[in-house]
Amino acid sequence: MFQKILIANRGEIALRVLRAAKELGIKTVVVHSTADADAMHVRLADESVCIGPPPSRDSYLNIHQIVAACEITGADAVHPGYGFLSENAKFSDILAAHNITFIGPSGDHIRTMGDKIEAKRTAKRLGIPVVPGSDGAVTEEKEAKRVAAEIGYPVIIKASAGGGGRGMKVARTEEDLEIALATARSEAGAAFGDDAVYIEKYLEKPRHIEVQVVGDGAGKAIHLGERDCSLQRRHQKVWEEANSPALNEEERARIGNICATAIADLGYSGAGTIEFLYENGEFYFIEMNTRLQVEHPVTEAITGIDLVHEQIRVASGGGLSVTQNEVRFQGHAIECRINAEDPRTFTPSPGTITHFHTPGGLGVRVDSGVYSGYKIPPYYDSLIGKLIVHGRNRVECMMRLRRALDEFVVDGINTTLPLFRDLVGNPDIANGDYDIHWLEKYLAKGE
Incomplete structure (x- = not known):
């Protein structure tokens, strides 16, 4: 197991990875820009290193500074989170050249799946259905x-x-x-x-279905079910569910096993997500993300498996903690991405959070790195937190989500919370009857 992990990210995902490392008894180092000096993950890490000014290119995308931070602190592994350098093959290669483990797939696999044309060819070769x-x-x-x-x-x-x-x-x-x-x-x-x-x-009314996979890099892989990410705006996910309301058990098992077999054959190491469009009972591959997804908590909720633990375990050579036969799917989970944006125009809303209160209770999880008095900088993605709710079935999950949204308080800035309060009461959403175009049509009508 690693002695010290450097987390090359910020915000809620940096805090998420930090917590997982601490649970495993691993020391943590975080890097940050000057704009993030007061961030929660910086406060909680064992060590922190300022790597530059606010612009991402000068800090979170500055490979030289991040490698230097590893050498200064003695970090023997880097977790990239999502975004920034998480799918940068060059970064993975450079870390390997410095004997630092990249907690993710090989540079070759990142390159293959990062090129949409080559990814489609590879998927087809591995037996994954393609558009x-x-x-x-x-x-x-x-x-x-x-x-x-x-x-x-x-x-x-x-x-x-x-x-x-x-x-x-x-x-x-x-x-x-x-x-x-x-x-x-x-x-x-x-x-x-x-x-x-x-x-x-071009499919007219597809769902966006993605399958979570984890490979050990030595020919073994598992799938952890699917997520439905069909509620999108400008191709950006807003609301995610596991399992999908559109699939039955047979379809779920079929596409999951196809993906797990393909990842095993590829010799893939770490967590990844194979994304599909789904229409009229057919799956069509669109891309593979070779990293942890923003929406990974809904998979954790229905499986009880910590995906960051799995990433760290596999990268350290420990292999997978479970076999496919040991994976159990229980209940239903929904994630709402809470952004610092106007809920209708989606205009970013940086500023100081004057009051921040998160919901609680059975089956409620909030992943966020903000707090009352925190000043949201204008330089980065507007995601400030994720509300994840789990229930024994979708009906209970929706009821719990409605209650949790009512409890969630963020004052001082605009957020997308009002949008989710509208959505949770919509009949189409309640019935799981939506596709990738539904949300934009809903917003265009101004309902």
Whole structure:
């Protein structure tokens, strides 16, 4: 087991990893920018190192400073959390060159799954169902029209190196395709420095289903069920559930076993999430995230398995703590992402939190690094906390969520709490009847 872990992140995920390390008896080091000097994870860590000014490129994305912090403190491993350097193959390689363990997959696996085209090829080779589309990058309009005609309109054009909805355009007719292709390539080049795009069949009313997997790097892997992340705004997840209201036990087992087998065959090490669009009983691979997900707590709630413990255990050579036959799914869990944003316009709302009170009681968990008097800096993602609620079934979970939302108090800034209070009372949400377009349509109607 590691002696000391450096946590290369901030906010609630840094605190989440810190708690897991302390439970395992491992010393912790956190790095922080000058803007985060008063953050909770900085206060609670055994050691902290300031690595630069507020801009991420000068601090949390500064590989040289993070490696230096490891050497100064004697950290023998780094947990990257999510975002920032968590899926940076170069960072993983550099740590390995300095004999520091990256708590995550190999640089080669990060590279493979970070390239959307190569990831799709790999998924297909491993037996994972994929969305019909181009075999590789599409650069010319003539080729794009040929592919679109083969798979049928509507189609969606996506950035190969992309994410978060950037470089993503829908074409419903051949006339749309020329503009969509040019626009997607332009956006991809500006956002990612790579204008490669590919084409896929556009599904009209799919669910977003993702499967949590963990591999030991030596040919063994398990799945921990699926999460439904269909409630999204601009391709960003807002509300996540485990298990999905849309799947039955047979479908759940089928896609889970496909993913676990593929990860074992790949020789993958650590936690990962294989994401799908699901429509009319069929799963279509869209990407794999080679890191811990923001929504991992709902999986922990229904399995009782600590995913960060598993990450640390596997990275240290200890293997998986459970076999697939030992995994048990119990009840239902929902996570709401609480952002420092206007609940309707989603405009960021940095500032000082004057009063912060979290809900409690059976089945209620809040992951947050903020507190009363904390000043939210304007430089980073607006996520300030996650409300996770677990119940014996979805009905009980929804009732508990409604109560927990009513108890949650954040004063001094705008948050998305009012949005969730609206959603929990909506009949479609109560019935689990929604798809990836539902939330944007709901917001557009101004309900």
